[in-house]
Amino acid sequence: MTKEVIVKRNKYGIKLILDNQIPFPELLQxxxxxxxxxxxxxxxxxxxLSFEGRLLTPEEQLQIIETITDNTSIxxxxxxxxxxxxxxRMRTQLxxxxxxxxxxxxxxxxxxxxxxxxxxxxxxxxxxxxxITLIGDVNPGAKIISHGSIVILGSLKGNACxxxxxxxxxxxxxxEMKPIQLQIGDLIAKSPDxxxxxxxxxxxxxxxxxxxxxxxxxxxxxxCIEPVTKGCFSNL
Numbered sequence: 001m002t003k004e005v006i007v008k009r010n011k012y013g014i015k016l017i018l019d020n021q022i023p024f025p026e027l028l029q030x031x032x033x034x035x036x037x038x039x040x041x042x043x044x045x046x047x048x049l050s051f052e053g054r055l056l057t058p059e060e061q062l063q064i065i066e067t068i069t070d071n072t073s074i075x076x077x078x079x080x081x082x083x084x085x086x087x088x089r090m091r092t093q094l095x096x097x098x099x100x101x102x103x104x105x106x107x108x109x110x111x112x113x114x115x116x117x118x119x120x121x122x123x124x125x126x127x128x129x130x131x132i133t134l135i136g137d138v139n140p141g142a143k144i145i146s147h148g149s150i151v152i153l154g155s156l157k158g159n160a161c162x163x164x165x166x167x168x169x170x171x172x173x174x175x176e177m178k179p180i181q182l183q184i185g186d187l188i189a190k191s192p193d194x195x196x197x198x199x200x201x202x203x204x205x206x207x208x209x210x211x212x213x214x215x216x217x218x219x220x221x222x223x224c225i226e227p228v229t230k231g232c233f234s235n236l
Contacts, residue, residue, distance in 0.1 A: 005030045013048030013078075016064070020054040027054075028067055035071045046075040058113060062135065062153075069117060079115065113148075120144065120158065140180060146170070159183075160216075168218045173228070177214035182223050184216065189223040 004019035004027065018027060049065070056064070065076050113131040120126055122141025126134065131148035138144050142158040149170040150162045156174035161183040163170035168185030181190045213228040 005034045007034060013050065015050045015052055017052045018054040018056075024060055028063060031064060031067050032071055035068050035074075048078045049076050050079070058133070062115065062133065065115065065117060066135065076115075076117070114146075119154070122158075138174075149173075162216075163218075170218075172216040173213070175213050177216065177225055179216075182216055182225075184218045184223055187218050187221070187223050 004022055006017040008015045008017065016031070022030075049068075051061070051064075061079060065079075068074055069076060113133055114128040115133050115135070116126060117135040119136040120134070120138045120142035122139055125143045125145065126132070127144075128146045128148070130146070131150070132144065132146040133151040133153065134144060135153045137154040138152060138156045138158040138160065140157050143161070144150060144152070144156075144158070145161045145164050147165045147167070148162065150160055150172045152160070152172075152174040154174070155176035155178065156172070157176075157178045157180070159181045160172050160174075160179055162172045163185040164183075166185050168187065170184055172182060172184065179191060181188065183189075214225050215228050216223055216225045218224075
C-alpha cells in the first residue's frame, strides 16, 4: 500500500497526509486510486477535509476536491487547517454548512476563501463572508454574494455581488461572463439591453466577439469587464 497518500478519518471529516516530494500530477493520480479503492466506505457522507505534510496552492486544493468528488459520493463541506482542535472545528463548520442548506468549503480563517462545487440554479443564493470560488455555473435567476472577491470556474449568467460589505476593491472573475446584474461594493451594473449599453457597464470583448475568461472590477465609478490578460491581476 502506498504511503504517499494516507487517509485518516475522525468523527467529522478526513485528513489527507500527503508526500511533499513527488510531483503534484503523480500525487493526484495516487489520490484518485486511493479514493476509488475506499470511496464506498464513506458512501454519501458530508465531510470536512484537512491536509498535512505538503503545502498546497488553492488551485491544487481545488483539483484534489474535484478528484475526490468525481470518484466518490463524498460531499466536501469544508476545508480546514490541521491543529489540536481540528475535530471540534470540523464539527462547527459542518454544522454551519448544514444550517446554510448547501455544502460549502471554508478555511479556518474567515479572511481566506470559501469553495463550493456545483451549479447554482434559478432561485438559489450562495453567500460567503470572505472570498468565494465556485466550481460550476451561476444560472439565470441564481445569485452569488461575497464580502470578498468572487472566482467562478464556469459561466456567470445570473447575479453576482462582490464586496457586499462595501469594499470596492474586490473583483469578479468568470470563465464565461454573461451576467444579468453585477455589483461591486456600492456600484451596480445590469446586463446591457439589445438597443443600448448602460454607462455603468463598459464591456471590452475580444476582437472575435467570443467569450473568454473575463474580469470585472470597479474603475472610476463604473464596473468594467475586460478579458483576462497576462499581468491583469497584478494591480488588484
